[in-house]
Amino acid sequence: MDLQPLRIRKAAVLGAGVMGAQIAAHLVNADVDTVLFDLAAKEGPKNGIAQRAIANLAKLSPAPLAERTRGAAIVPADYDEHLDLLKDCDLVIEAIAERMDWKLDLYRRIAPHLPAHAIVASNTSGLSINTLAEAVPEAIRHRFCGVHFFNPPRYMHLVELIPNRLTDRAVLEGLEAFLTTTLGKGVVYAKDTPNFIGNRIGVFSILATMHHTERFGLGFDVVDALTGPAIGRPKSATYRTADVVGLDTMAHVIKTMADTLPDDPWHGYFKSPAWLQALIDQGALGQKSGAGFYRKAGKDIVVLDLAKRDYRPSAQKASDEVAAILAIKDPAGKFAKLRASADREAQFLWAVFRDLFHYTAYHLADIADTARDVDFAIRWGYGWKLGPFETWQAAGWRQVAGWIAEDIAAGKAMSRAPLPAWVTDGREGVHDRDGSFAPRSGKLEARSRHPVYRRQLFPDPLLGERFDTGTTIWENDGIRLWHLGDDIAITSFKTKMNTVNDAVLDGLQRAVEEAERGCKALVLWQTGEPFSAGADLKGAMGLLQAGKLAEFEAMIANFQATSMKLKYALVPVVAAIRGMALGGGCEFQMHSARTVAALESYIGLVEAGVGLLPAGGGLKEIALRCSRAAPDGDPFPQIKRWFETVAMAKVSGSALEAKQMGLLRDSDVVVFNGHELLYVAKQVAAAMAESGYRPPLPARDIVVAGDVGAASLKMMLVNMLEGRFVSPHDYEVASRIADTLCGGQIERGSQVDEAWLLDLERKHFVQLAQMPKTQERIVHTLATGKPLRN
Template sequence: MKCTIKKVAVIGSGIMGSGIACHFANIGVEVLLLDIAPKELTEKEQKKGLTLQDKVVKNRLVNEHLANSLKSKPSPIYHQKFASRITTGNIDDDLSKIADADWVIEVVVERLDIKQKVFEQVEKYRKPGTLITSNTSGIPIHFMSEGRSEDFQKHFCGTHFFNPPRYLKLFEIIPGPNTSKEVLDFLNGYGEKFLGKTSVVAKDTPAFIGNRVGIYGIMSMFHQVKEMGLTIEEVDKLTGPVIGRPKSATFRTVDVVGLDTLVHVANGIYDNCPDDEVHELFKVPDFINSMMENKWLGSKTGQGFYKKEGKVITSLDLDTLEYRPQQKASFATLELTKTIDKPIDRFKVLVKGKDKAGEFYRKNFTGMFAYVANRIPEITDDLYKIDDAMKAGFGWENGPFEIWDAIGVEKGIELMKAEGLEPAAWVNDMLKSGNKSFYTVKEGNTYYYDIESKSQKKVPGQDSFIILNNIRESKKVWSNSDAIIQDLGDGILNLEFQSKMNTIGGGVLQGINKALDLAENEYDGLVIGNQAANFSVGANIGMIFMMAVEQEYDELNMAIKMFQDTMMRVRYSAAPVVVAPHGMTLGGGCEMSMHADKVVAAAETYIGLVEFGVGVIPGGGGSKEMAVRASDLFHKNDVELNVLQEYFLTVAMAKVSTSAYEAFDTGILQKGKDVIVVNKDRQLAEAKKYAKILAEAGYTQPVKRKDIKVLGKQALGMFLVGTDSMEAGNYISEHDKKIANKLAYVMAGGDLSESTLVTEQYLLDLEREAFLSLCGERKTLERIQHMLTKGKPLRN
């Protein structure tokens, strides 16, 4: 099926509709966003003498919804200018415009009768062959297209985005009874390649895959918390990052999503799945009903399981239903996992716990194992789709079957039986057939156990991905404790950081230099990329702090020079270097990206030079590089100061982009050179492709720059006047001013009497000298210590 999506019509502009519209705008698609016209005038409209027939009135709802969405945090859109790709309208006047759309998405209220009326109207105007989908989260798809034409039914299915559409990767595709295979295949590929999603084709069963399993997990937790006498803080401690789940864990997540949303889906499963073996578990407990009656729905009503009172966050006591101060949760079992970096390696330890935490995990995991195994083939025929749905829709690092594999399939069954549970028959059949795990890895590819054939089958769609977990050891070329180099094939190496939070210290710098040696002498190119949650949070400030406190300035000078020299090796390597940032790419991680031949950034990249927050200036070439980039934009003398000032403010205000697209505005990424990929899973494969293109095009080692124009006293004077006035107005502290003045000195090229052409090394020396002098300041050490202990910046 050949189909190009140039224009999408979204009908329904609520939170989900506006979010979906924004995400299509994110990827460059033209969007028509429609909603109903209001039935009554507002007081303001009446005073203006407007009528219900005026266009501004008819479009009021859709415009208000979109405006609210664009103002929300986190933002649904990569860059505010992308909102211009969205045109608004109302169903009365503008529904005929869907004739120009390639895809119509219905996102109206969750009522079958209303949806059917919308589709009846849509069919009058849509052109044959246009995709038509519903974003329902629970209404059976087969009911919606009843009475519609053959062409409509052939091109109709459910496409369930998870909220917020920009950030949650799950994209469930639910076929109707007559949906063509070509349509399903197209949507599956489009979701993955263009929307950046994990596409999962689900069966038309209540709540589909993600919510069926996810709501089971939350509802079982609601019952367990009472049975085991746990507090909500204890449950959130046990179900958060320690097991590879979001920081919001269970109860804080429900507060964010809204208790009413959760109850709506749970009631839907309870009403429509009478044969579910744990049917009664979906019955809402009394304490939840009380919260619903009290309108304690979470963030939207100001209180739920947690409540903010002034600056203090209180927690709900589930026995008394009264709010109380938060209680710190701690368990001996969790202490045993502190030295285990990866959640997947912790599960074996957690289920052996002798305390309440161990008991909780045994009950929780075995219940989940039994439940997901029994959902096959009801909700899907393939076990990997359940894992994909939970990882992409609920932010789990590992899906249920991956966790079961980590514990051991046979050990999992032993634990299940101890809890009075039995595995599904197919699991026993799997073990009898000689397959001892749900997943295996062969030749860099992941295989899953296929129930029908009783054999391991390759998980589809991997050909466009490079999965480091699958090749880390088999393709290893070199490693130390902080970095590992893999052979990606075709003459391209990859360097992966493995330090805590991918901080850049001596081990990582050694890895970069080793990778560059290999790339220059034995390979064709180098990618620097990883698949952790974040690319890198920057330099190892703990090491800098210890050297500074001990006043080991010679050693600190050498460490900073090694960092600078390594960044310059990245810039002037004899082999092309492509850096692939994603997630948090801060400080040193940002500096590394700025020195690459090309950056292949994930759309969700939060990149910036944040060193001001710990009382220093960028010292790994970042301050130098901002001066270089400003110099490259100098065209006329009358604007040079303004250009330099923009780059200065990017560093001085520690600006961090909220997407890779915003990083073009700050000058961190460069138009015409750097590229963005929406699907992070494709990022390393794309980075490898660009490294190969650069190598095959006849890559030439760059010549070191000696032509950087610095403005000297002219710029320095402007900056110093600016910092004086900022301090006088109490916008910055005395120490902020000191840091800013050091940065000004570097970016102005010192106090030269006139504009001068200098080398990069000249600027690097100024940068290092400024960095070292700031490390001798007590207030800088206080800032670094505060960041190390509290995890947030100190303004002193």
């Protein structure tokens, strides 16, 4: 029998600071009834502190709320008046300041109001969970643990789950399932050691980077050029990240390591460099104070130059030699050249990696059960493409281990602590298809058998892991059609950014035919993000520039035919989307029988941005939806709302917002964990097939707003043109969008069929595509990735 699920109907978050308020926001994103507590305000309503924190959520970027109005669902509360609201909470998450005495006092205060079944968790980033548990009444200790979210909680995949000595296994497994499926997180179990796994290793990496920045005399901007995307880490790299986090917060975390890890062999480095402390003393705390390692000077970004004690223009560029080394594809060759190079930037990078590998290996047994937990904690919590152990293994485990040992012996490493014996026991790494190294057993341990992970048909893979990629039914250059041993076909694109070209269009039509022949459903799912960045503009532009207008128009007609083939397939077609679903990608999901979307799906008809209009059936589908949704037979009020969305190329900030915008239907399904997307999509497709699915009847009675509706929309555009809010070409594009949405120059209230609207789409698209200003926009976007206003 499977594990009994943990049912969480209502939750409370204690502490309305940055983390507490955003955790509450993500709970209501997931439809969890949530109360947000803070201290009683000295003036105004007693729950005013929580009220202000909730109001502030709508102003934050990136947005903690997946849909702006959800903040109203959070109940503001204070500890003086509202503790009785805890009596029916299933989960209580404490997220107040990192002061042990404050936390212990709060636990004693809330204990009498907690129901017997409530789970109590602390969001502490590093305080001892066992010490905190001692302040909780004995009856609650088996339901108490650490649940450490990373900032910002909606977007960061990692949650560290830290049991105390008495935490019930069933409580932990129930929370693991809730965090994974309901909140969409990646759960890593951490031992109760200071800073747990993510911050223990992540903050050490920053400390090592700071130490070697000073040692090699490098500029902060140069270090950011070296420690960002060039080595598979976020664009904010090291010092920009520190500015975002706050230099005072960084110093506090470093001090916590110094205070709580006195026996760590690297303890001597657990202190803020003098220049970091000097910035803090001057009030330069990073982004929140307007200056830190970087600051804005007009439109430019300037960086602190320690030698000049002033800011200078930021170059953020690696040396030519190091740039060439970092471009090497083979990790082993790359690391060999870094270590051998006399370039100080190369020496800096080798030193940073060496000390990170050394520290991580030395402390693995203290902080985590397996090497897998460490790599996932760093990837999910810090946004690295590979964790430290994966990076080491990719570079050649034995070779790198030998170099580290040599540097330790030569006194070049930050610590003389020896590498653990298991590092040099003849192994080639810590991960392979059988599992990851576990220091307690000295063996490789497989992934968790928790039932929740059966929902992840393709979990986030570690280096060396391989998953069954299914059996191919048919493929061409554009798509692969395959299955996982059942009668649900899956199709995945092969193009860059999953863009749509002729091979994809022909492939999708063939996929529908194959599915109709031998399967009960078809799922559109990509092996990675995005779902689709839309049409292949480069290929389309090539046809236009070669003067092949007939071929260009045939491609657009084929696009429309593909959308219609998806819509009228005799088996249910389910689009499973995550990441961007733009332009043609959005149109394909609009024509599918159902969409299953990961929460972090950014959906939009964005063609207006390149001087075009949606012509894969998107405008036709909107006109149809507006007609069906018109209670009095007049679709214009619906069209007016849609017109702005399309003409301004708006993109949803989440799947929930896409529902509000109408880009997803009310019946479409939102999944919080992207790794569960394919599983849920297959379940939805199977259920539709089992219920006797039939495609919709052809729509021949679409009521349109006609020439009067189009004229009304164009009047709005004239005002915007005269006010210089739009350019003449923007006006041209938007006018044609208006004409298509309203069914063209026919009488208001006329009824048309889908072919009529598709013809309008295609006519306007082809005419716009021939205009010089549209072609300028396309060329500019292809060259820069940014829109052109001309």
